[in-house]
Amino acid sequence: MARQAPKQTAAEKALPPDVHAGREVRDHLGLLAEMTREFTASSDYKTVAHSALARISNYMGAEAASLFLVSDTGEALVCSACYGPVDITGLNISANTGVVGAAVAAREGALVRDVSENVDFGAAVDAKTGFKTRSLLVAPLVLGTDCLGAIEVINRIGGDGLFDSEDLLLLETLAGAAALAISNFRLTHKIVQQERNQHELELAAEIQRDLLPQPSSRDFPIHGINIPARSVSGDFFDIMPMPDGRIWFNVADVSGKGMNAALLMAKTSSLFRCLAKSAEDPGQLLNAINNELCETNFHGMFVTMVGGIFHPGTGLLQITNAGHEPPLHFDLRTERFIAIPADAPPLGIAQDIAGPDGFPVTELFLAGGMLYVFTDGLTEATTFGGGMLGIDGVRALIRDHAEESPDLRLKSIAGAVKLPGQSLRDDLTLLVVEDMGIAPIGAKPPIDAQLSVEDGQIMRVRIPARPDRLKLIRSATEQAAKYCEAPESWIFDLKMAVDEACQNIIRHAYGNKGDGDIMIDYSRERDALVVDIMDFADAVDPETVKSRNLSEVRPGGLGVHLIKSVCDDARFVPPPPGVGNLFKLTKSLPNKVS
Amino acid sequence: MSYEIRNVNGAAVVALNGDVDLQTSPLVRQKLLESLEGNTRVVVDLSAVNYIDSSGVASLVEAFQVSRKKGASFALASVSSAAMRVLSLARLDKVFTIHPSVEAATAAQG
Incomplete structure (x- = not known):
């Protein structure tokens, strides 16, 4: 042209x-x-x-x-x-x-x-x-x-x-x-559109905040904190008390960031709340959530989650870790940590991969300790010094703030990596489960622990580890149980369990030499009598102290079976400094007849 | 703990009284094995046993095993509720021959 x-x-x-x-x-x-x-x-x-x-x-x-x-x-x-x-x-x-x-x-x-x-x-x-x-x-x-x-x-x-x-x-x-x-x-026009998007993000963030649980009261055993890196977060946590007194909880991290991660978070959070009502344990629950998520294609996105249920009466925790940062069990007495590694894959990747019982469940007794569950936003956060906090940094922070109230403690730990007015590189979520009713001997109780008059230690007995003292130990046990107004048959069983545990100390820990002591703490912890049986001998390998097969009729080896038959829980736990072994018996008190 | 051994209808009846525990069970074991040496019928009267622990139960099991080797008869009689609780927890209540009274035991053995 x-x-x-x-x-x-x-x-x-x-x-x-x-x-x-x-x-x-x-x-x-x-x-x-x-x-x-x-x-x-x-x-x-x-x-x-x-x-x-x-x-x-x-x-x-x-x-x-x-x-x-x-x-x-x-x-x-x-x-x-x-x-x-x-x-x-x-x-x-x-x-x-x-x-x-x-x-x-x-x-x-x-x-x-x-x-x-x-x-x-x-x-x-x-x-x-x-x-x-x-x-x-x-x-x-x-x-x-x-x-x-x-x-x-x-x-x-x-x-x-x-x-x-x-x-x-x-x-x-x-x-x-x-x-x-x-x-x-x-x-x-572009600026207006950006402002509109920003406004929509703020609305989404507000809805997300509403999905998080309300702050727990000071005497509640589970507390959590979530700090998003951007306005919307890929992290979340939830705390859900059940009518029977058990408490469901979770901490999860959605892969990816931004709006699509926030949507997957909302879906997973709803599934957790909905399916928890009918689940028996976290292994079943996380398996069900996984299968539901796999039904919807989230374009390669997935969710790592620690889901658990806490029984405040006994301190029993059941946890399933699906591809998440290992939670830490912190024992206040020994200041030792035990990490609970992931034994299930992240959720939303492969359907029907668990057996009929769901994903594996780890069971542990808090026994006066705490469980910390967190996202990699904490471990990978940058400290004031400039380095990455790392798992050792997390442990140090938990130790340093152990005596603060749970709410303050979570803020202190998060505050160690988040400068005021600056945003984080990644979302940060931190949750703690703790046994509120237990005041560990030798460790200061949390400053806000509210022990009622009938809770706490009943008595401590220190006695030579000799067979001729067993009758005294049975008598002490009987008195401690009577103090809790337990019925006769209950008292007999506890006496037998404590007696058998002490026999094992006399025979195995001290080798029948009669040259050491046994120390026993009797404590009322909520609705259970807890007996901490301690010796000052060398550490015993718990594997060597096991029940034997009863179908085989022979003398000996019955003690551990008798103990386990009559107690709700009996196990070796890490002993306090200066103590050789600590065998902890927990026996629920029967409900009082009104 | 105390014990008494008497002869009833030709059987040695070992009556135990009090707590059978790690302190006293060696004596119980010794008396039961001695009784089995001189008798083909032994009855253990547990009516006055307030407490028996795993070591006491082990003594009973050992005596029971010795009696079987010797072809002797070994029975428990008048088992107190405390002793019965431990025997049933140890699932030995079906292993031992248990009679409601010493008389019933000796009659059954005769």
Whole structure:
């Protein structure tokens, strides 16, 4: 297609030779000012563009004008507004073709003075619309190195109906102003859109915060904290007390960040709440959640989770770890940690991978200790010193803040990695489960532990480890049980269990030498009598102290079986400093008959 | 703990009294094995046993095993509730021959 591109620059040609020219310049500037004002004042792009085209047409005495913008892909030019007898809004023409396409590609204005003299003029649009194009002006919308599109003006009204090069110069000047106005409009639009997105994110964050449990009261055994790195979080935790007194809890981390992670978090959180009501243990529950998540395709995203159930009456914890950072069991007496590694895969990856009983469950007795569950946002957080906190750093923080109230302790630990006013690199979630009713001997109780009068230690007995003292031990045990108002048959069983445990110390730990002591602490812990039986001998391998098979009738080896038959729990636990072995018996007290 | 051995209808009846525990069970073991040496019928009267531990039970088991080797008869009689509790927890209540009274035991053995 032939076109007449002006050879002079706009600046060279914008110097009118006579007094009329001065008025023309003032008029041009007035039009520019008017158009700029309209573009910046309105957010309705189409109306403003249409109005600008009307002004340009009227000012230039043209029949019609159109605004073509480069499409997002850059492959087409789309008519986004027009003025004139025929509406071609939405008309899509291939970039680089036609007079408009060539002007955009070359970033130069084009004048086709008389289309009848131009054999290359494509009359396809005219054929479609019935409009008769006689003369044509096109000016590109150039802004810096970018070209946004072009303005096309068609047919001069009056005279010979044809445009000349001065008309092109004027259109190019107007197009420059229009390009700036369109660019400003787009920027403003982008900012508005960003603000809208931000607002939606804030709404999502608010809903997410509502999914987290309310802060626990000081005497509740489970507390949690969640600090999102961005407005929405991929981490979450939940605490859900059941009518029977047990408490479900979880800490989870969704792979990925942002809105899609937040949506998966919301789904997983709902599944946990819903399915926990009918689950027996966390192994079953996490297996059910896994199968549900696998039903929905979350594009390769998955969830790591520690789910558990706590029995506050006995201090029993049942935990399943599905691909999550290992939780830490902290024993207050010995200040030792035991990590509970993941023995199930993350949730949402593979369906039906667990057996009929679900994922493996780890059982442990808190026994006055605490369980910390956290996300890698804590272990991988940067400390004030600049390094990564790491698991050793987490352990040190737990030790350092052990005597604070749980709520304050969680804030102190999180505060060690989060500077005020600065955001974290990753979401951080931390949860603690603790035995509120137990005051460990030798360790200071938590400052807010509320022990009622009937709880706590009953007595301590220290006695030579000799067979002739066993009767005294049985008597002491009987008195401790009577203090708890236990019935006769219950007392007999406990006496037998303590007696058998002490026999083992006399025979195995001290080797019948009779040269050591046995120390026994009797404590009332909630609805159980707990007997800590300690010796000062070398450590015994608990594996060597096991029940034997009773189908085999032979003397000996019955003691451990008798103990386990009558106690709710009997096990070696890490002893306090200076003590050789600590064997802990727990026997639930029968419900009082009212 | 105390003990008394008497002869009832030709059987040696070992009556135990008090607590049979790690302190006293060696004596119980000794008396039971001695009784089995001179008798083909032994009855252990447990009516006055307030307490018996695993070592006491072990003594009874050992005497029972010796009696079987010798072809002697060994029975428990009038077992106190405390002793019965321990025997049943040890699942030995079905292993031993248990009679409600010494008389019933000696009559059954005769």
